[in-house]
Amino acid sequence: MKITYLHIYGFGKWQHLELHLENGNFPVMVGDNEAGKSTLRKFLLFMLFGLPPKQREYYQPKTGGPIGGRIALLLEEGEKVMVERVHDRHNGAAVCRMSNGEVKDESFLQSLIGMERGSYEAIFSFEASDLTDIHHIEKQDLGETLLNVGLTGSTQINETEKKLEQKLAERFKPHGKKPAINRRLEKIDKSAKQLREMEQEEASYQQLKEEQRELKAKMEELRKEKTSIQEVLFRQQRLLQVKGLVTSYHQHANAAEVYPENFPIEGKERLTAIKEQLLPLESERQLIIESLHETEQKLDELQSRQLPEESRLKLDELIEKMPPVEDLMRNNESLKSRVRQIETRIDHGLEDLAIDLTMDELEAYDFPFYLEEEWNQAAKQEESLEQEEERLITKESRLTAEETHAKQRHTALEEALLPEQVYRDYTGDLEAYEQRQRYEGQDDSDILSAIMENRSQQAKKMFVLTIGLSAAGILAAWLLSSVPIAIFAGLMLLGGFYIYKQSSGDIPESGKNPAGSLLSHEQYQSVRNKVDRHEEALYQLKHLNEELQRLAVERMKTEEQKQAFTSRRERLDWMLEEHRRNYPFLKDMESGHWFKLYHALKPLKEKYREYQEAVKEMDAVEQELHSYGNQVERFLTEIGWEWKGNQISAQLSELSYISDQSKEIITNLRQYEKQKEELEDRLKRVDTRMIPYQRERQILLEQGGVETEQEFLQLDHFVAKARDHSQKQKELQRQLSATLKQEDVQEYHVFEAVPDYQQLERDTIEQQKMQEALEAEQEGVRQQLADIHSRLAQLEDAEQFSHKRYRLQAERDELHEEAREWAVLQTAYQLLSRTKEIYQHSYLPEVLNRATGWFDKLTNGQYKRVYFHPEEGKLQIEAASGWKFDASELSRGTADQLYIALRLSLSAVLSRKERLPFFIDDAFVHFDHTRTSVMMEILDEMSKQHQVFLFTTRKELAEGTNESRAIKLEDQIAGEFA
Numbered sequence: 003m004k005i006t007y008l009h010i011y012g013f014g015k016w017q018h019l020e021l022h023l024e025n026g027n028f029p030v031m032v033g034d035n036e037a038g039k040s041t042l043r044k045f046l047l048f049m050l051f052g053l054p055p056k057q058r059e060y061y062q063p064k065t066g067g068p069i070g071g072r073i074a075l076l077l078e079e080g081e082k083v084m085v086e087r088v089h090d091r092h093n094g095a096a097v098c099r100m101s102n103g104e105v106k107d108e109s110f111l112q113s114l115i116g117m118e119r120g121s122y123e124a125i126f127s128f129e130a131s132d133l134t135d136i137h138h139i140e141k142q143d144l145g146e147t148l149l150n151v152g153l154t155g156s157t158q159i160n161e162t163e164k165k166l167e168q169k170l171a172e173r174f175k176p177h178g179k180k181p182a183i184n185r186r187l188e189k190i191d192k193s194a195k196q197l198r199e200m201e202q203e204e205a206s207y208q209q210l211k212e213e214q215r216e217l218k219a220k221m222e223e224l225r226k227e228k229t230s231i232q233e234v235l236f237r238q239q240r241l242l243q244v245k246g247l248v249t250s251y252h253q254h255a256n257a258a259e260v261y262p263e264n265f266p267i268e269g270k271e272r273l274t275a276i277k278e279q280l281l282p283l284e285s286e287r288q289l290i291i292e293s294l295h296e297t298e299q300k301l302d303e304l305q306s307r308q309l310p311e312e313s314r315l316k317l318d319e320l321i322e323k324m325p326p327v328e329d330l331m332r333n334n335e336s337l338k339s340r341v342r343q344i345e346t347r348i349d350h351g352l353e354d355l356a357i358d359l360t361m362d363e364l365e366a367y368d369f370p371f372y373l374e375e376e377w378n379q380a381a382k383q384e385e386s387l388e389q390e391e392e393r394l395i396t397k398e399s400r401l402t403a404e405e406t407h408a409k410q411r412h413t414a415l416e417e418a419l420l421p422e423q424v425y426r427d428y429t430g431d432l433e434a435y436e437q438r439q440r441y442e443g444q445d446d447s448d449i450l451s452a453i454m455e456n457r458s459q460q461a462k463k464m465f466v467l468t469i470g471l472s473a474a475g476i477l478a479a480w481l482l483s484s485v486p487i488a489i490f491a492g493l494m495l496l497g498g499f500y501i502y503k504q505s506s507g508d509i510p511e512s513g514k515n516p517a518g519s520l521l522s523h524e525q526y527q528s529v530r531n532k533v534d535r536h537e538e539a540l541y542q543l544k545h546l547n548e549e550l551q552r553l554a555v556e557r558m559k560t561e562e563q564k565q566a567f568t569s570r571r572e573r574l575d576w577m578l579e580e581h582r583r584n585y586p587f588l589k590d591m592e593s594g595h596w597f598k599l600y601h602a603l604k605p606l607k608e609k610y611r612e613y614q615e616a617v618k619e620m621d622a623v624e625q626e627l628h629s630y631g632n633q634v635e636r637f638l639t640e641i642g643w644e645w646k647g648n649q650i651s652a653q654l655s656e657l658s659y660i661s662d663q664s665k666e667i668i669t670n671l672r673q674y675e676k677q678k679e680e681l682e683d684r685l686k687r688v689d690t691r692m693i694p695y696q697r698e699r700q701i702l703l704e705q706g707g708v709e710t711e712q713e714f715l716q717l718d719h720f721v722a723k724a725r726d727h728s729q730k731q732k733e734l735q736r737q738l739s740a741t742l743k744q745e746d747v748q749e750y751h752v753f754e755a756v757p758d759y760q761q762l763e764r765d766t767i768e769q770q771k772m773q774e775a776l777e778a779e780q781e782g783v784r785q786q787l788a789d790i791h792s793r794l795a796q797l798e799d800a801e802q803f804s805h806k807r808y809r810l811q812a813e814r815d816e817l818h819e820e821a822r823e824w825a826v827l828q829t830a831y832q833l834l835s836r837t838k839e840i841y842q843h844s845y846l847p848e849v850l851n852r853a854t855g856w857f858d859k860l861t862n863g864q865y866k867r868v869y870f871h872p873e874e875g876k877l878q879i880e881a882a883s884g885w886k887f888d889a890s891e892l893s894r895g896t897a898d899q900l901y902i903a904l905r906l907s908l909s910a911v912l913s914r915k916e917r918l919p920f921f922i923d924d925a926f927v928h929f930d931h932t933r934t935s936v937m938m939e940i941l942d943e944m945s946k947q948h949q950v951f952l953f954t955t956r957k958e959l960a961e962g963t964n965e966s967r968a969i970k971l972e973d974q975i976a977g978e979f980a
Contacts, residue, residue: 003114003918004949005046007074011088012063013048014041021969028945031953033971039953040129042971043921046951047127049073049087051119052096052108058089077114078917085111115918122918126909128902129923169827182820190813214790221783228776235769237746238762244741245759247734252756254731266705267725270718273711276699280692287688294681301674308667313641320637321661324654327630330623331650337620344613351606355599357587361610367585369604377596380581383574384593390567397560405553408546415543420536428529428536435521467544468494474547853900853907859936860899868900899933902926910944917948924954934959 004027010019015038023029033039041061048061049071058069070088077083084099091097098106115122266272309317348361420428472495476488521529581596582588588596627650634653643660706714738752750757854868867880879887879900892900902925909920926937938959941950952959957968 003078004076005073005919005951006076006082008046008049008071009073010042010045010071012061012067012069013045013071014038014061014063016041016045017063017065017067026945027949028941029949029951030959030968031951031971032955032957032959032968033953034955037955037971039955039971040923043127043923043951043953045071046073046919046921047119047123049085049096050111050115051122052087052094055089055094058094075114083114126918127921127923128905128925193809193813210790210794214787214794217783217787217790221780221787224776224780224783228773228780231769231773231776235766235773237743238766238769240742241746241750241752241757241762242759242766244738247738247741248752248756251731251734251738251753254727254734265717265721266702269702269706269721270715273699273702273714276695276702280695280699283688283692283695287685287692290681290685290688294678294685297674297678297681301671301678304667304671304674308671309641309664314664316637316640317657317661317664320634320657323630324657327627327650327654330627334620334623334627337616337623341613341616341620344609344616348606348609348613351602351609355602357591357599359587364603364606364610367603367607369600369607374600374604376577377581377593377600380574380578381594381596383570387567387571387574390563394560394564394567401553401557401560405550405557408550408553412543412546412550415539415546418535418539420532425533425536428533431521432526432529432533435526465499468499471544471547474544474551477551848911849904849907852910853903856906856940857900857903859940860903860933861896862932862936865896868903898926902937906940906944910947919949919951920944921951922953 004023006022006024008019008021008023010016012018031039031042044061048058053061061069063069068088068090070086070091072084072086075083075085082101085096086099087094087096095108096111098110100106112118117125345361348364352359352361352364419425472492476492480488578593588599591599631650631653634650634657638653638656641660643656703709703711703714706717708714708717735753739747742752747753750762850868854866857865857868864882865879866882869878869880871878877888879892881887922941926934929937934956941952944950957970
């Protein structure tokens with residue numbers, strides 16, 4: 003699988019970034035810190051495996067927009083798949099589009115990858131932080147950790163195994179005392195022994211329980227006997243407490259006299275109440291009669307003032323028309339005001355516009371809908387042409403300045419070049435010096451052959467560079483129509499060909515000593531600096547020629563834009579003049595204001611139409627008002643009514659006054675008629691209400707056997723005293739019945755005669771003595787119960803016996819749970835060990851074999867072999883000298899190199915089945931120049947089998963390897979930071 007294209011919609015710092023990766027299997031992403039390298043790597047992992055919603059939101063671009071993108075995958079069989087993943091679509095799942103148009107889901111993508119994200123990152127991705135984690139591992143654990151890296155690519159296997167061992171040791175050891183299960187077993191044995199000792203005391207415990215039951219039974223008998231005595235004592239004490247009530251009862255019973263049984267109860271009060279009810283009714287009856295006489299007089303007066311029936315009908319008809327007439331009047335005033343307002347607004351609007359246009363002339367012009375767009379476009383074109391003119395002037399000035407600057411730099415660089423012969427002499431001296439250093443001690447013929455081969459290659463490179471520069475110069479001469487540049491390019495081509503022929507055919511003059519050089523070390527450094535400056539000037543001249551070519555193309559485009567601008571300017575001027583002929587008031591106004599003027603005139607035109615409609619409506623309203631005023635005048639004349647003023651408002655006022663008076667008379671007539679009916683009805687009701695009271699008063703006198711009210715009141719006084727004694731006697735009887743029980747009343751004959759209270763007091767004292775004796779006996783039994791209870795408490799220690807038994811069972815349950823957890827951990831530990839053994843036999847030999855070669859290169863041949871020692875179960879490293887080392891004995895830098903060799907080897911072995919892209923994020927940033935070069939060679943080799951992505955800040959890593967393709971993130975025009 004290979005990633006051939008990526009497009010980031012939005013992800014962290016990146017937005018709208020496109021990269022084409024079809025060429026080469028080894029793209030190198032170069033950028034400074036915070037340039038977005040790690041974000042780009044995380045984007046690729048996100049596209050392959052996705053992220054949870056919360057983690058996706060973390061990469062929301064600061065300027066908004068979607069989170070996600072798409073990548074193109076090239077499969078082993080040559081088929082292409084486009085994968086798209088967006089945060090808010092399909093719940094963040096991938097959508098895969100095949101080359102035949104078929105669409106597949108997330109499961110298809112995961113089946114292509116063949117593993118989950120954790121395994122992928124452990125095998126096909128690593129970064130500088132992985133090396134930092136290695137440095138934090140204890141020395142004695144380093145070898146085991148590196149072995150696990152060779153097995154699975156992860157450093158966490160060793161940590162997991164150590165944690166399992168620690169948790170197993172914390173729970174149980176065969177001969178330990180501190181682990182939890184060991185402590186639990188010891189505690190259970192101790193609790194079982196204590197429980198057996200307590201069971202031996204259970205026999206004496208049962209005997210004491212039997213004695214306790216017998217004493218409780220005796221205590222219950224004493225309680226019942228005491229309760230019986232207390233009941234008798236309570237009856238006697240209650241009777242003594244009501245002694246005063248009993249005495250009063252018998253006194254009132256003796257004082258009660260005989261009185262007439264049929265005399266009305268509360269006769270005086272009832273007679274007084276009847277009189278109080280009759281008195282206001284009699285007063286009310288007199289008032290009603292007087293009010294009825296006054297009402298009849300007012301009715302006669304109102305009937306004489308009422309209008310005839312025919313006049314009332316005409317009045318009602320005119321009054322019925324008044325609301326519409328009033329609406330017409332208000333509408334008329336509103337229309338007048340509206341006409342004045344519209345006229346004023348139109349005049350003010352025209353004055354504010356300050357154009358040569360009056361209200362009458364406004365009617366002559368039309369403003370169709372398309373005129374708005376034409377004037378708007380004219381204003382925009384005018385503004386656009388002004389901006390374009392300014393931009394062209396600025397651009398032309400900038401081009402002139404850039405061309406001047408480029409020509410000055412070109413002249414300065416040409417002056418800085420060495421003469422061709424001097425440059426050739428210098429390079430020959432430098433080459434001779436370097437060959438003397440390189441071939442010192444070798445045969446002269448071998449040195450001569452090497453020198454010739456080296457010079458031939460350099461001559462070819464120089465000739466190719468000259469051809470490229472000449473081609474650029476010829477293209478620039480054609481674009482700029484510059485003959486000098488064309489002549490210079492031709493001379494450069496001839497000079498390059500001459501140098502190539504000379505370099506290819508020359509033989510070193512020092513034939514006897516080809517590697518000889520007359521330069522000292524200091525002279526060599528001086529000449530090297532001059533040659534470097536010369537070559538740097540040549541390199542800058544190449545780029546400067548390209549810059550001049552770009553400026554020439556831009557100059558041609560600018561001239562074309564100026565011609566297009568002139569044509570557009572002429573068309574716009576003709577259109578503006580046409581509009582000024584059709585609308586003369588535009589003559590002195592700039593076209594930029596026409597669009598606003600249209601929006602100002604359009605409402606004024608509408609207002610003028612509204613003004614005309616309002617005038618017509620106002621004339622119609624005034625005609626209707628005049629017709630109604632004539633009708634009102636005829637009616638007022640008929641009824642002989644005098645009025646002042648002929649205005650419709652004054653006539654309406656008179657008409658309303660007459661109508662109000664007529665309505666008021668009719669309303670008063672109805673009110674007084676209704677009032678008369680109500681007074682007559684009230685009089686009847688008062689007479690009816692007085693009849694029961696008069697009848698009740700007569701019945702009271704007959705029941706008392708008297709004829710007058712005076713005789714009735716004297717007899718009532720006598721009966722009231724007798725009834726008071728009888729009432730008090732009954733009240734005392736109710737109190738005694740509520741206080742004493744029925745059996746007490748019957749036993750002591752309370753209501754027949756006064757009981758013998760002296761004998762009752764003697765009986766009470768005797769009962770109290772019996773009660774005290776029973777209480778003393780109860781106290782003795784209670785003390786015995788307390789003693790037995792104390793002995794039982796000592797045996798069972800409150801709930802100690804049952805509590806011990808419960809805790810023993812609980813501890814056994816907890817032991818069972820801890821044992822189950824220990825068994826689970828033991829099973830996991832054994833499975834992990836077995837899995838490691840399987841991997842050791844399946845993958846490890848091949849991984850270590852490949853890692854040996856790369857480790858040998860990285861250490862410059864210091865270590866020749868990396869292998870697994872089956873007896874000791876750990877990694878061994880064999881040095882070139884034959885000595886063998888454990889991984890824990892390696893230095894920090896050597897351990898880093900071994901870690902990288904193992905990681906690369908594991909991915910290379912597994913990539914034979916799954917050729918997945920490999921991500922490296924500055925993983926060897928601390929390597930020196932030599933080891934970095936070796937590392938790049940290894941990655942070149944890996945990239946032949948599967949794609950390798952390198953993210954780094956070191957720009958030199960992208961140079962010097964044919965397989966790599968440098969991508970400078972800061973130069974990506976298609977991408978931009980969020």
